[in-house]
Structure formats: C-alpha cells, structure tokens
Amino acid sequence: MKHHLIIVACLLVALASCAQSKEATSTDAAGTKAPASAIVENRQANGDVYYARRATLFDLLPVGESDIIMLGNSLTDGAEWNELLDNPNVKNRGIVGDIVQGLYERMKPILVGQPAKVFIMSGVNDVSHGVTADSIARATEKLIVLIKAYSPRTKIYLQSMLPFNNQVREWKLLVGREQVVVDANRLLEQVARRQEVTWINLYPLFADEQGRLRAEYTNDGLHLLGPAYLVWRDAIKPYVK
Amino acid sequence: MKHHLIIVACLLVALASCAQSKEATSTDAAGTKAPASAIVENRQANGDVYYARRATLFDLLPVGESDIIMLGNSLTDGAEWNELLDNPNVKNRGIVGDIVQGLYERMKPILVGQPAKVFIMSGVNDVSHGVTADSIARATEKLIVLIKAYSPRTKIYLQSMLPFNNQVREWKLLVGREQVVVDANRLLEQVARRQEVTWINLYPLFADEQGRLRAEYTNDGLHLLGPAYLVWRDAIKPYVK
Numbered sequence: 001m002k003h004h005l006i007i008v009a010c011l012l013v014a015l016a017s018c019a020q021s022k023e024a025t026s027t028d029a030a031g032t033k034a035p036a037s038a039i040v041e042n043r044q045a046n047g048d049v050y051y052a053r054r055a056t057l058f059d060l061l062p063v064g065e066s067d068i069i070m071l072g073n074s075l076t077d078g079a080e081w082n083e084l085l086d087n088p089n090v091k092n093r094g095i096v097g098d099i100v101q102g103l104y105e106r107m108k109p110i111l112v113g114q115p116a117k118v119f120i121m122s123g124v125n126d127v128s129h130g131v132t133a134d135s136i137a138r139a140t141e142k143l144i145v146l147i148k149a150y151s152p153r154t155k156i157y158l159q160s161m162l163p164f165n166n167q168v169r170e171w172k173l174l175v176g177r178e179q180v181v182v183d184a185n186r187l188l189e190q191v192a193r194r195q196e197v198t199w200i201n202l203y204p205l206f207a208d209e210q211g212r213l214r215a216e217y218t219n220d221g222l223h224l225l226g227p228a229y230l231v232w233r234d235a236i237k238p239y240v241k
Numbered sequence: 242m243k244h245h246l247i248i249v250a251c252l253l254v255a256l257a258s259c260a261q262s263k264e265a266t267s268t269d270a271a272g273t274k275a276p277a278s279a280i281v282e283n284r285q286a287n288g289d290v291y292y293a294r295r296a297t298l299f300d301l302l303p304v305g306e307s308d309i310i311m312l313g314n315s316l317t318d319g320a321e322w323n324e325l326l327d328n329p330n331v332k333n334r335g336i337v338g339d340i341v342q343g344l345y346e347r348m349k350p351i352l353v354g355q356p357a358k359v360f361i362m363s364g365v366n367d368v369s370h371g372v373t374a375d376s377i378a379r380a381t382e383k384l385i386v387l388i389k390a391y392s393p394r395t396k397i398y399l400q401s402m403l404p405f406n407n408q409v410r411e412w413k414l415l416v417g418r419e420q421v422v423v424d425a426n427r428l429l430e431q432v433a434r435r436q437e438v439t440w441i442n443l444y445p446l447f448a449d450e451q452g453r454l455r456a457e458y459t460n461d462g463l464h465l466l467g468p469a470y471l472v473w474r475d476a477i478k479p480y481v482k
Contacts, residue, residue, distance in 0.1 A: 049410075049461040053319065056467035061324045078294065080333055083302045088329030092321055169290075220290040226297035 038105065043097075054095045055106055063113025065153075067091055068240055071110070072121035073098040074223060075162065084233040085240050089116070099126045100139035104146060111150040118147055118154055119200075119236060123161040123188075124222070127180045128173035136180075137187035144195045156197035157239055160185045162206045165213040168221035178211055198239060205231055279346065284338075295336045296347055304354025306394075308332055309481055312351070313362035314339040315464060316403065325474040326481050330357070340367045341380035345387060352391040359388055359395055360441075360477060364402040364429075365463070368421045369414035377402075377421075378428035385436045397438035398480055401426045403447045406454040409462035419452055439480060446472050 044052035054077075063069065068090045070081045076094025093110060095102070100122045110118070120143065123136045131139075140158065147156055161181045164174055185203055192199035206228065208214045213221060217228035224232070285293035295318075304310065309331045311322045317335025334351060336343070341363045351359070361384065364377045372380075381399065388395055402422045405415055426444055433440035447469070449455045454462060458469035465473070 044460060049464065050319075052460055053464055053466055057320060057470055058467070060467040060471060061321060078291075079298060080302060082323055082329065083332060088323065091324060219285060219293055223290065223294055225294055226299070226301040229298055230301060 040106070043102075048097060051095050051097060051102075058093055058106065059109050061091070061109070063091065063110050063115050064089075065114050065116060067113060067115040068117040068119070069093050069110055069115045070119050070121075071103055072119075073125055075124075076121050078223060079229045079232075084229060085237065087240060090240065091115075094121075097125055098122065099129065099131075100136060100143060104139070104143045107143070107146060107150070111147065111154075114151045115154055117157065117240070119157045119159060119239075120144075121159045121161075123184055124164065124174075124181070127161075127177050127184070128171065130173075133180050133183035133187055136184045137191050140188055141191045141195065144191065144197060148195070156195070157200055157236070158188060158192045158197050159200045159236070160188060160203045162202055162224075163211055163213045165208075165215060165218060165221040167212060168215055168218055171222055174222075182211065200236060200239065202232060202235055205235055281347070284343075289338060292336050292338060292343075299334060299347065300350050302332070302350070304332065304351050304356050305330075306355050306357060308354060308356040309358040309360070310334050310351055310356045311360050311362075312344055313360075314366055316365075317362050319464060320470045320473075325470060326478060328481060331481065335362075338366055339363065340370065340372075341377060341384060345380070345384045348384070348387060348391070352388065352395075355392045356395055358398065358481070360398045360400060360480075361385075362400045362402075364425055365405065365415075365422070368402075368418050368425070369412065371414075374421050374424035374428055377425045378432050381429055382432045382436065385432065385438055389436070397436070398441055398477070399429060399433045399438050400441045400477070401429060401444045403443060403465075404452055404454045406449075406456060406459060406462040408453065409456055409459055412463055415463075423452065441477060441480065443473060443476055446476055 040052050040055045066089045068085075068087065070076050070090060070092050072094040074094065074096040076092065077096050078094070079092070081092050082088055082090040095106075103120070103122055120140070122140065126136050126139070144156055144158065147154055161184055163178065163181060164171065166175055181203075185201070189199050189201070206213055206217060214228075217224055217231070219225060281293050281296045307330045309326075309328065311317050311331060311333050313335040315335065315337040317333065318337050319335070320333070322333050323329055323331040336347075344361070344363055361381070363381065367377050367380070385397055385399070388397055402425055404419065404422060405412065407416055422444075426442070430440050430442070447454055447458060455469075458465055458472070460466060
C-alpha cells in the first residue's frame with residue numbers, strides 16, 4: 001500500500017515536471033542556445049558544455065515507434081549501439097556525466113516518439129556525487145514511472161550498474177563506494193520487479209572475484225574498451241530483437 | 242612532376258606504415274588492452290584514455306562496401322550521423338582530440354571494409370598544436386593517398402575546416418590562429434582538386450562576418466550545438482545519397 005502511495009506521488013511529480021518541461025524545451029527552428037531543461041541550464045552554467053550540446057542535438061533528432069533507445073551516461077555514450085546491435089532503430093541517448101535525474105529531465109524528446117524499447121543504464125555518477133543506493137533506486141523508479149505514464153507501450157529494460165575498479169586508476173569520488181553499487185543493484189532489481197519491467201543484471205559479467213571491473217575491460221577503471229562493449233552487446237541482444 | 246614524386250613517396254611511406262599497422266592492430270578475441278597503433282599507444286601513455294578506448298571499439302566494428310564513414314575529430318564524434326542523415330550505412334568514426342595523422346594511423350579497420358564513401362573533417366586540433374596550414378594540407382593529402390591506395394573504389398569527400406570563435410570562450414592554443422584555418426582551407430581545396438576528390442566548403446556556412454564560428458552555433462566557441470549539425474547535415478546530404 002505504501003509503495004502504491006509512493007508511486008502515485010511520484011507520478012504526480014513526474015507529470016507536473018514534464019508539463020513544465022514541455023514549455024521549457026521548445027526549440028527555435030532558426031537555431032538557439034536555450035538549454036532544454038533546468039538540468040541542462042545548470043550543467044552549462046557549471047561549464048559542462050558537452051552535456052548542454054548533446055542535449056540540444058537530442059532535442060532535434062526524431063524518435064519513432066520502432067526505435068530502441070539506449071539511455072544513459074558515458075558508458076552508453078561511448079559506443080556505436082546501432083552498429084554493435086546491427087539495428088538502425090537503435091539510438092544512442094547517452095551523455096557523459098549524466099545522473100538519473102538528468103535522464104528524467106531529458107526524456108521529453110524521447111517520449112513524444114513513443115519508442116518501442118528503452119534500455120536504462122545509470123547511477124555511477126550519482127555514486128560519485130555521494131548519492132545513496134536508496135536514492136538511486138528511488139530516482140530510477142521515478143524515471144520508470146515517467147516513461148510508463150507518457151509512453152505506456154514502451155518496453156523498459158533496466159540494466160544493472162557496472163562495477164568500477166579503483167586499482168586501474170583511482171577515481172577519488174568513488175573510493176570505498178563499491179558497496180553502494182552492489183546495494184543499488186539489489187534495490188534496482190526490486191524496482192524492476194515492482195514496476196514489472198525487465199531486469200538485466202550485467203554486473204556479474206563485468207566484475208572480477210573482488211567485485212571490481214575486470215581490468216582487461218577498461219583503461220581507466222570506469223569506462224569500457226571495445227571488447228567489453230561486445231560483452232554488453234551479447235547480454236542485451238536477446239532483448240533487442 | 243614534383244607533385245607526382247611527392248605522391249609516390251607518400252604512397253610508399255603509407256604502404257610501409259599500413260603494413261606495419263596490420264601486425265600492430267591484431268585484436269585478441271578474448272579482449273585486450275593492446276593499443277591499435279603508435280598514436281593510440283602514445284595517446285594512452287599521455288592519459289588520453291578516451292582516444293584509446295574509442296579506437297579499440299572501432300577496431301572491432303565491421304565496415305562494409307555500402308558504408309559511409311564520417312571520419313574526424315570531436316566535431317564528427319559529437320553527432321549521431323546515421324540519425325541525422327537517416328541512413329543506417331552512415332558510421333561515426335570521429336574521436337575527440339584527433340589530428341590528421343591520427344586519422345591516418347587508424348584507417349586500417351575502415352579500409353579493410355572498402356567503404357563506399359569517406360567524409361573527412363580534421364585539422365583544428367593540428368592548429369591548436371601549432372601545426373602550419375601547409376603541414377595540415379600535406380598530412381591530409383597523405384591520408385587521401387592512403388585511402389585511394391587501399392580502397393580505390395571509395396569516394397572521398399574532403400570537408401573544409403570550420404571556423405572557431407575565441408570570443409565565446411577563449412581556447413588559448415587557438416588565439417590568433419584564425420588565419421591558419423583560412424589558409425589551410427585554401428590549400429585543402431587544392432589538394433582535393435589535385436587528388437580528384439570532392440571538396441565540400443563548409444566554412445562559409447559556419448562563419449560570421451568576422452570569420453568567427455557563428456555564436457549561435459556553439460556554446461564553447463569550437464564545438465557545435467544541435468542546430469549547427471543540421472546545417473552541416475544539409476550541406477553534405479546531396480553527397481550521401
């Protein structure tokens with residue numbers, strides 16, 4: 001019962017927020033620098049010009065009912081998913097540095113297209129910002145509720161967070177936070193079950209025996225080399241068809 | 242006559258270099274961190290983990306005879322070209338920070354596929370490294386000669402360099418170097434004519450009256466916002482079909 005109340009509350013917040021964003025994201029056909037949402041504005045004000053740039057591109061690229069959206073942060077951004085999956089309907093909507101709330105705030109140009117599928121990968125930047133596993137799971141649930149509300153036919157695939165490896169290169173903001181990823185994944189799996197979306201547990205495919213990102217898959221302890229993207233691709237391929 | 246000698250010399254160097262790289266780029270199916278070429282190794286040693294990562298992905302993604310390759314630096318990397326051009330054969334082979342020699346050294350996985358077309362965009366990072374217009378043009382000619390030698394059926398499209406705008410944000414390494422771009426473009430056009438490849442002069446579409454990148458197209462004076470990619474897309478679309 002408590003869960004239902006939370007979900008209804010989230011939905012109301014989501015609808016209000018999305019309604020606001022409908023006004024905020026209008027694109028000037030003549031070309032504009034106007035940021036698409038509060039988070040983009042905030043990112044740009046803080047010098048994250050890449051985020052703002054990529055969001056202005058995503059505002060202009062159409063999404064259709066056959067499309068499969070790869071939604072996420074730098075891990076998603078870094079690949080050529082349409083090539084990896086050999087499917088022209090697969091579209092990259094990853095932005096380096098994004099957090100779960102960032103995905104939420106830039107959903108409008110995706111949801112208006114009522115895409116067939118959305119694959120979500122997020123959370124590690126939230127961890128680096130000190131966000132708890134519980135907050136990551138709640139933000140992700142809010143995102144899923146938003147997608148279901150605005151595009152009920154979209155099939156949602158929630159991918160687990162991947163491990164990182166601070167022995168390959170130290171990410172100061174991730175030191176000692178390995179367990180947050182493990183805890184978040186446990187909660188995210190519950191979110192997936194509760195929301196009746198597909199859970200894809202990628203973590204075991206990328207973790208070594210100590211729960212670190214396999215050293216051979218990365219050159220910086222966090223991001224993925226080419227062969228690691230093939231592992232990810234193989235794991236999700238059955239769901240893409 | 243002098244030009245022919247230069248071209249033959251370049252070709253010999255190219256062949257030797259490419260032959261070496263055939264050994265150097267062999268990919269371990271089990272996953273490897275081995276850099277694909279000297280420039281990738283160098284980049285990784287200097288902490289440019291993104292470059293090395295993206296090169297390992299490109300080593301694994303197949304290229305075919307119908308493919309249209311968008312080859313370049315961050316300007317190319319930043320877009321979703323298959324979506325912009327609504328063509329699944331269009332493949333992004335841009336890497337942030339790349340220089341003309343970098344393109345040259347990572348051509349092997351592209352050329353083995355004998356792609357239908359290659360669009361080249363490069364040079365501004367060379368300018369920021371203090372490279373002269375003349376050297377940029379010579380390196381680009383060497384790249385074109387390599388492509389023609391290894392994939393004679395590939396149609397090559399040489400795109401002009403774009404202007405930058407140090408008033409939007411100062412790029413210290415580009416201060417006072419606006420003229421290098423203008424001079425390089427003049428020489429690149431000659432290269433295109435000499436090599437009988439298609440020259441696409443994008444510069445006038447992106448420059449304001451002072452020869453700066455139009456302020457409305459950028460949020461950092463160098464990279465492009467979404468609407469600017471539509472301008473670029475429209476300019477090359479007739480050549481993509």
